[in-house]
Amino acid sequence: MSEHDTLTPQQILRKKAQGEPIGPGEKAHSHRHIIAVLLENSIGALNRVINLFSARGFNLESVTVGETDETSVSRMTIVTTGEDRIIAQVSRQLNRLVDVLEVEDLTSEEYVERELCLLKVSYTSDNRVELLDTLKIFNGKVVDITTDTMTFELAGPTKKINAFIGMMNRYGIEEIARSGRVAMKRALLFGD
Amino acid sequence: MSGAEIFLRSLDAEGVEVVFGHPGGAVIKIYDEMARIKPNFKHVLVRHEQGGAHAAEGYAKATGKVGTVLVTSGPGATNTVTGIADAYMDSVPIVVFTGQVPTQLIGNDAFQECDTIGITRSITKHSYLVRDVRDLASAVKKAYHIARTGRPGPVVVDLPKDVLLAETEFEYPKEVNLRGYRFKDKGDEAKIQRAAAMIAEAEKPLFYVGGGAVNSNGADVLTRIARKARIPVTTTLHGLGAFPENDELSVGMLGMHGTWYANMAVQNADLLIAVGARFDDRVTGKLESWAPHAKIIHIDIDPSSISKNVYVDCAIVGDVLDALTRLEPLVEPCNTGEWLEQVQAWKEECPLMYDHEDGRLRAQYVLERLRRHTKGEAIVVTDVGQHQMWAAQYFQFLHARTHITSGGLGTMGFCFPAAMGAAFGMPDKTVVSVSGDGGFIMNAQELCVAAAHGLPIKVVIINNNFLGMVRQWQELFHEERFSHTDLSDTNPDFVKLAEAHHCVGLRAETPDQVDEVIRKAWAVTDRPAVMEFRVIKEEMVFPMVPAGASTNEMITKRLTPDAFV
Numbered sequence: 001m002s003e004h005d006t007l008t009p010q011q012i013l014r015k016k017a018q019g020e021p022i023g024p025g026e027k028a029h030s031h032r033h034i035i036a037v038l039l040e041n042s043i044g045a046l047n048r049v050i051n052l053f054s055a056r057g058f059n060l061e062s063v064t065v066g067e068t069d070e071t072s073v074s075r076m077t078i079v080t081t082g083e084d085r086i087i088a089q090v091s092r093q094l095n096r097l098v099d100v101l102e103v104e105d106l107t108s109e110e111y112v113e114r115e116l117c118l119l120k121v122s123y124t125s126d127n128r129v130e131l132l133d134t135l136k137i138f139n140g141k142v143v144d145i146t147t148d149t150m151t152f153e154l155a156g157p158t159k160k161i162n163a164f165i166g167m168m169n170r171y172g173i174e175e176i177a178r179s180g181r182v183a184m185k186r187a188l189l190f191g192d
Numbered sequence: 193m194s195g196a197e198i199f200l201r202s203l204d205a206e207g208v209e210v211v212f213g214h215p216g217g218a219v220i221k222i223y224d225e226m227a228r229i230k231p232n233f234k235h236v237l238v239r240h241e242q243g244g245a246h247a248a249e250g251y252a253k254a255t256g257k258v259g260t261v262l263v264t265s266g267p268g269a270t271n272t273v274t275g276i277a278d279a280y281m282d283s284v285p286i287v288v289f290t291g292q293v294p295t296q297l298i299g300n301d302a303f304q305e306c307d308t309i310g311i312t313r314s315i316t317k318h319s320y321l322v323r324d325v326r327d328l329a330s331a332v333k334k335a336y337h338i339a340r341t342g343r344p345g346p347v348v349v350d351l352p353k354d355v356l357l358a359e360t361e362f363e364y365p366k367e368v369n370l371r372g373y374r375f376k377d378k379g380d381e382a383k384i385q386r387a388a389a390m391i392a393e394a395e396k397p398l399f400y401v402g403g404g405a406v407n408s409n410g411a412d413v414l415t416r417i418a419r420k421a422r423i424p425v426t427t428t429l430h431g432l433g434a435f436p437e438n439d440e441l442s443v444g445m446l447g448m449h450g451t452w453y454a455n456m457a458v459q460n461a462d463l464l465i466a467v468g469a470r471f472d473d474r475v476t477g478k479l480e481s482w483a484p485h486a487k488i489i490h491i492d493i494d495p496s497s498i499s500k501n502v503y504v505d506c507a508i509v510g511d512v513l514d515a516l517t518r519l520e521p522l523v524e525p526c527n528t529g530e531w532l533e534q535v536q537a538w539k540e541e542c543p544l545m546y547d548h549e550d551g552r553l554r555a556q557y558v559l560e561r562l563r564r565h566t567k568g569e570a571i572v573v574t575d576v577g578q579h580q581m582w583a584a585q586y587f588q589f590l591h592a593r594t595h596i597t598s599g600g601l602g603t604m605g606f607c608f609p610a611a612m613g614a615a616f617g618m619p620d621k622t623v624v625s626v627s628g629d630g631g632f633i634m635n636a637q638e639l640c641v642a643a644a645h646g647l648p649i650k651v652v653i654i655n656n657n658f659l660g661m662v663r664q665w666q667e668l669f670h671e672e673r674f675s676h677t678d679l680s681d682t683n684p685d686f687v688k689l690a691e692a693h694h695c696v697g698l699r700a701e702t703p704d705q706v707d708e709v710i711r712k713a714w715a716v717t718d719r720p721a722v723m724e725f726r727v728i729k730e731e732m733v734f735p736m737v738p739a740g741a742s743t744n745e746m747i748t749k750r751l752t753p754d755a756f757v
Contacts, residue, residue, distance in 0.1 A: 008484040014503035040372055043321060044309055051314050092496040098318040098338060098373045 037076040038102040045099035062180030113183040120174040195325040195356040196221040200231045202332040205364040212244035216264020218291025239637040243609035245275020248286040250613030259286040266304030277315040281600025285344035294354040317345030325358035337368045342375030343494040379510030388522035394463035403430030404468015408512040411592035426454040433589035447475040449581040453538035466490045471501040481742035555654045559586040575607035575627035578660035581733045605634025615647040629655040639693035651722040656729040690722035699724045
């Protein structure tokens with residue numbers, strides 16, 4: 001007899017509501033989440049937010065922070081992967097922090113995301129044109145050049161950045177700096 | 193006006209009655225101004241900062257007001273960490289003021305420097321590092337506001353020395369403006385109506401009451417609702433006293449060392465009404481099999497507690513007192529006759545009991561005699577371990593705020609300083625401190641503080657010359673390897689220890705000496721009376737749900753070791 005057979009209707013209802021696996025073949029729902037947090041631009045506020053994730057053993061794939069139109073308010077964009085139920089719980093705990101003004105899990109909404117990447121690559125006279133052609137396809141810019149290296153600037157969704165880096169790999173990448181994602185909910189949903 | 197004086201005047205403006213503190217270099221200016229301006233509050237010089245933090249907790253839990261601690265930088269601050277963590281776990285409102293090295297030296301490894309804000313970040317509700325004397329008064333105001341409101345908790349305010357020396361005008365803010373700090377006082381009306389409907393439909397309802405009911409002063413209305421609707425009540429460790437345990441609807445405490453009948457009621461209930469409780473692992477045991485038939489209503493002020501461990505069918509986020517007050521008129525007497533008969537049958541089938549025919553002294557007997565002597569009117573403060581569970585089982589609590597203990601963190605050494613704090617807060621009440629021999633030693637230094645202030649605390653030491661709860665686990669689950677739990681070679685003479693700390697010391701070794709010792713202790717009115725009860729070491733706390741086991745696997749009586757082979 002599997003465990004499933006012994007569960008009461010109430011236990012099955014609870015598991016479903018919490019997104020927990022019920023049958024032996026099922027797994028807990030785990031996804032990548034992009035969480036936007038508005039918080040006071042004050043000492044330690046950032047630490048408290050990060051602490052909540054690290055205390056639960058979440059690896060943060062990227063974190064970005066910057067001022068908003070109001071200098072006393074910062075906006076963080078956190079990208080992490082984990083069980084939906086636990087992420088929802090961490091979001092509630094974030095809301096409880098005194099310095100946190102607003103928390104939004106963007107992955108449950110329509111959103112736009114962008115990442116900025118600076119990439120330094122070595123070039124020769126043989127592959128220079130090819131490199132610049134590729135850059136053009138990706139809508140990137142050259143921001144620095146020496147006799148044997150070029151530095152590119154590229155902005156876009158993370159997938160596009162990843163694809164560009166994939167293309168650059170064979171030329172000999174000297175250095176990469178990625179900003180991590182910033183994201184925002186879409187204002188209007190067309191065709192909804 | 194100096195920052196130090198502004199600090200003292202802010203505490204007065206906040207209406208602080210007692211400060212538990214210890215001076216040091218970084219806060220010397222505060223102590224200097226204290227001698228000069230003589231603030232309205234009483235300063236109690238504790239002998240260890242950890243004792244100060246627990247004293248503030250005891251004061252807060254007994255009175256419902258915010259406890260205050262004042263310590264110096266570095267070790268002064270780190271010594272309060274255990275107390276802060278304890279207050280965080282048990283939602284106790286305290287504000288801890290820590291000295292700090294001058295702002296220009298912060299981060300330079302200065303003498304007695306530590307990153308107090310960093311160290312305490314994950315165990316505080318909030319914290320402030322005051323970098324400008326002009327922000328000092330408002331930081332104090334905010335700290336008390338945050339500690340007191342919503343789900344209560346500890347707040348740390350770090351005070352660099354140069355800020356305390358700097359001068360500015362003093363004006364205590366009238367209002368607090370914290371745009372990010374929101375808590376929901378009022379639960380949704382629709383949810384309250386839904387809860388009332390669920391209660392009306394239930395055939396086997398059960399109240400599951402936690403510390404939040406006590407914190408919000410919701411005990412009286414809870415008692416009225418339970419009696420009106422004829423719903424039995426079980427409480428958590430921190431819920432003890434929220435519902436009178438001598439009422440026939442009470443099934444006592446639930447969980448790992450709760451009564452068998454409370455746990456049976458949970459396992460068979462079709463509706464649990466959780467009031468200010470958080471579904472802790474010591475309550476639920478193996479989560480999956482806990483309360484398998486019950487729909488759950490959860491009333492709690494903290495939205496992050498909702499569905500944290502167990503999915504809740506109806507969540508009322510808001511103040512418990514407010515929610516219950518609005519629920520009361522909607523609740524009708526339930527048709528629970530059969531259910532109550534079943535609960536009563538369970539009570540008779542397996543009541544709390546212990547052996548007492550061999551004439552040897554046991555903790556349960558001592559606690560029963562104390563119960564008869566205090567008649568539920570004393571404030572009972574306990575430590576952590578076997579005595580704590582026996583006190584929870586045998587004391588029979590009748591009123592809210594008469595049971596104080598370290599629940600979430602489980603801090604040995606909590607008891608006596610917390611009892612001292614309670615005695616400062618409630619001078620008209622008898623305060624009984626009940627600890628084991630292991631835990632008592634951990635903050636025994638505060639005895640002389642209580643003696644100096646003439647506090648007639650009744651100090652009970654249940655001495656089995658063992659770390660009893662660990663011993664119990666070793667006996668039950670670790671093949672009786674009593675590794676480092678025998679204290680018989682290292683325990684002091686507790687009577688002499690009491691006398692050396694200017695207290696009265698008494699001892700009982702047999703059951704017939706117990707009443708006499710209690711009588712003598714209660715006759716002492718000007719200092720603590722320490723009663724050492726030498727009990728047998730073999731006694732174990734039952735019933736017991738082994739850690740991680742399902743509540744159905746409760747051990748109800750002492751098993752021979754063979755049962756575990």
